[in-house]
Amino acid sequence: MDEYTPFLDALTALLGCEGVLNDPADHERYVQDWAGDRLGMPLAVARPSSTAQVADTVKLCREHGVRMVPQGGHTGLVRGAMPDPEHAELVISLERMDRIRRIDPLNFSITVDAGCILENVKRAAEAEDCYFPLSLGAQGSCQIGGNIATNAGGLNVLRYGMMRQLVMGLEVVLPDGRIWDGMRALHKDNRGYSLAQLFIGSEGTLGIVTGAVLKLSPRPEKSQTALLAVPSVKAAMQLYALARRQCSDLLSAFELIPRECIELALKAAPQLSDPLDAAYPHYVLLDLAATGPVDLGEMIEALLTQGMEDGLVLDGVLAASMSQSQRLWQFRESMLEGQQQRGEHLRTDISVPISALADFAEAATQAVGTHSPDATIIAYGHVGDGNLHFNVLPPATLAKEETTNLLHDIELLLFDVVDRFDGSISAEHGIGRVKQAAYLARTSDVERELLTGLKQLFDPDQLMGMGRILADPSAS
Ligand SMILES: Cc1cc2nc3c(=O)[nH]c(=O)nc-3n(C[C@H](O)[C@H](O)[C@H](O)COP(=O)(O)OP(=O)(O)OC[C@H]3O[C@@H](n4cnc5c(N)ncnc54)[C@H](O)[C@@H]3O)c2cc1C
Known part of the structure; x- marks a missing residue:
């Protein structure tokens, strides 16, 4: 005993x-x-x-x-x-709490247990001709409670927002065991402070989310997917601006994929073949989606024609069917697997203003390249939100300890570049334990006092999610 x-x-x-x-x-x-x-x-x-x-x-x-x-x-x-x-x-x-409690298609809302797997919530919404837009590589395993606790983003943020914009109400068990029932299904509610927003992104440090009311959208009836070769990151961002303006806000995903990621995907998924006849330095994977009498085909053709005339698009492929669209998206998914197969590597999740993203990518590439010319940079991601996964694969020949040290040094210098561009060291994955030191080093005294005061208010006994986001005061 x-x-x-x-x-x-x-x-x-x-x-x-x-x-x-x-x-x-x-x-x-x-x-x-x-x-x-x-x-x-x-x-x-x-x-x-x-x-x-x-x-x-x-x-x-x-x-x-x-x-x-x-x-x-x-x-x-x-x-x-x-x-x-x-x-x-x-x-x-929360894995046993996986009930869809209610769907209200007229209110465009769904009420769920927090342990529901994201994919299942999406399916339940679709069955009522609605759409829950949060989409990310882990959607077959991650849970709504985890998505809320991390304020997850994913592929459709530029059109539908992050989890923060998709939550209408919450039910939370507080660290003292009391239950806060904030399960409101209101699209507008301005009564005082928003407690729900405090819990979103709190990474399990302020309470356990047990239920949520989520905002739905109409299910898109049609979509268009294109994989386009672009000459540079700068061209990709100019194409993004063009697409936002030309496509009536129907752009729902805009992902930057460098050639290195296509190579990683081809290795990880041998059933894939090179998407275009030649290799290009960068690609953009984009989706348009709509309901109602909108001709998306015409819209995307016009975008491509203009993009080519402006020298922003070098080549490309348009998906002619849903299965072709899924095949194009497989490159985005398989490249993650390809990175995993390379073992320990630097994963970052930074954001800068959209207008600064191309300059940031250039400055960061230069800084990392000067420090470690043998490392492989793979900078990809949801650039339509100014979010870049600026990841670094170490030289394959390096020993374990040297790899860890090298990646740590590269992360430090990369975050310095992020600071120069007034960016964020965590655009969507959160702080957890991994980013804590870098995060706290960047918070002001006032901010830290408010944050520790909040933690103390919600969890005076310091028992829940300790050592995540904020330092554990009892740790040496
Ligand atoms: C392949 C892959 C792709 C990804 N892509 C994206 C992406 O595009 N965008 C993005 O934002 N993220 C992405 N992520 C990370 C993302 O944060 C998670 O996938 C997801 O949001 C976490 O949900 P989870 O249920 O797995 O949470 P967990 O990993 O279980 O938990 C995450 C945090 O939330 C807390 N938590 C979990 N459940 C609750 C709860 N019910 N109440 C309170 N706290 C809780 C935990 O304590 C922990 O601090 C990706 C991850 C993978 C593996």
């Missing part, structure tokens, strides 16, 4: 055997960071099946002084959901 036995016994009595995983052999998928770089070690994994059970679990943790970390699909990229390696945190997984 160790110090935690009474707590674990009480937890099992509360949630039943199905609701508690005590055996480390059952912990594998709750402990491994998505990138596979790190492992956590939980005290146990709690799997409550209702909001009341989440509240009771949290109360029990409070009574016993046990730390807890909420967990969704565990696809986050900043190690926020990964339990502490010291065996001292209870993982509270």
